[in-house]
Amino acid sequence: MGLTPAAALAEAAAAARACRLCAPHLPLGPRPIFQLDPRARLLLVSQAPGTQAHHSGIPWNDKAGDRLRNWLGLDRDAFYGPALAILPMGLCYPGRLPRGGDAPPRPECAPLWHPRLAPPLREIRLTLLLGRHAIASRLGPAAARDLTGTVQDHAALRRRGFFALPHPSWRTRVWAAARPWFEAEALPALREAVAAALDPPDGPAA
Numbered sequence: 001m002g003l004t005p006a007a008a009l010a011e012a013a014a015a016a017r018a019c020r021l022c023a024p025h026l027p028l029g030p031r032p033i034f035q036l037d038p039r040a041r042l043l044l045v046s047q048a049p050g051t052q053a054h055h056s057g058i059p060w061n062d063k064a065g066d067r068l069r070n071w072l073g074l075d076r077d078a079f080y081g082p083a084l085a086i087l088p089m090g091l092c093y094p095g096r097l098p099r100g101g102d103a104p105p106r107p108e109c110a111p112l113w114h115p116r117l118a119p120p121l122r123e124i125r126l127t128l129l130l131g132r133h134a135i136a137s138r139l140g141p142a143a144a145r146d147l148t149g150t151v152q153d154h155a156a157l158r159r160r161g162f163f164a165l166p167h168p169s170w171r172t173r174v175w176a177a178a179r180p181w182f183e184a185e186a187l188p189a190l191r192e193a194v195a196a197a198l199d200p201p202d203g204p205a206a
Contacts, residue, residue, distance in 0.1 A: 005038040009120035016091060016113050022106045025094075032091035033059050038120055040085035042197045043127045045134040047167060048090035048105040059086045067168040068130075073191035083198050085121055087114065089133045105133055126158070126197035131167035138162060148179065154189050163193055 003011065016032050023030050033049040052062040060068055060079070069079050078084065090105025091113060097103050114137075129135045136144035139162065143150045150157070150164045157164055166172045176182045 005120040005122050009036055009038050009117070012113075012116040012120065016117060019091070019113070021108055021112065022092060025106060026092050027095040028054055028093055030092050031057070033057060033093075034088060034091055034117070035059055035080070035084070035086040036117060036121065037082040037085060039082045039123060040121055041123050041125045042084045042194060043118075043121060043124045044084065044086045044130065045127060045138065046086065046088045046130040047133050048088050048102065049093045050102060051093060054093040059088075063170070064168045067172070071165065071168060071187055071190060072128075072194050074194065078198070085124070087117055089137060110137060125161070126193055127162050128194075129162055129164045131165075135164050139164065148175075151186060152179075152181065154186050158189070158193050163190055165190070 002008075013034070013036055016034070019032055020030050028051070031049075031054050033053050046059075049059060050062060050064070053059050058080075059065075065079075069076065072079070074084070088105065090109045092106070092109070094103040094106055127138065129138055132144040132147060135147070135150060139150065139157075143164070147164075147166060151166065154163055166175055
């Protein structure tokens, strides 16, 4: 008899937290950070933890997280509750680029851990893809290159169980200011999709 989803997830999560594969490449050392629960109905696939997450051990506990929660229409209790899972493309903080900004997620990470950490999440109704790396992983490189078009195509993506978003960094304010449809159309649709996904299991499906 195989493991239950909860047991499989606990086993995979323990192994992921002990991972040291990328240690030689991580300037602050390994500290895998994610939030997973077999009861989760909303999956957030993001890029990689930042420095504040690395030091605190809490994902999205910064200004970008505040912006993201505003986008989603969630308070901190709901965001950090069991119904929302957070699985970055890189589980550890990857360091900085020479010209500023965080480095990309380590390429070894997602191929190793996503196939073990994602399957036990059997109740997921909606997967949010934050940033180009997450979008490329689920929708392909072409979608990541055309970030604006992919985000704008939210209705079609939602029918497939996805919602694509830019990374909610301060730089996104410039991107959004040039695209008024993002706040006028995409964010209301996002909040509606998130609310539907987080409804109790006997509520309406997303």
